[in-house]
Amino acid sequence: MGSKQNLNIQMWEKEIDEEIHILLSHNILTSQLAIAIYKACTLQFKDSNTKIGRYYYSHLGVRSKTMQLPNIYNAKYKKPRRLAKAYDLNKSPNMDNLFYISRKKTK
Secondary structure, three states: OOHHHHHHHHHHHHHHHHHHHHHHHHOEEEHHHHHHHHHHHHOOOOOOHHHHHHHHHHHHOOOOEEEEOOOOOOOOOOOOOOEEEEEEHHHOOOOOOHHHHHHHHHO
């Protein structure tokens, strides 16, 4: 594997880590993380993003929308907020207590 490919993988891994933190801290599921979870769990790697979005809408009861993701860093390091498509699980009528329970365990 070339160094450029390694760098891309490292950047992707860091982004996913940040998005997991946003999910657990703010109950916001980014579309990128939702797609990765869907494909890893269903092994349906050829499903379109639209099909995956419809799957989440039918189960969560909320559509993804473009939003500014919360800054997860402390005052020492300011990373600019980025816009991303995401599901606000706080507004989901179908949300059970799974994320709230896991968030309490991480504190």
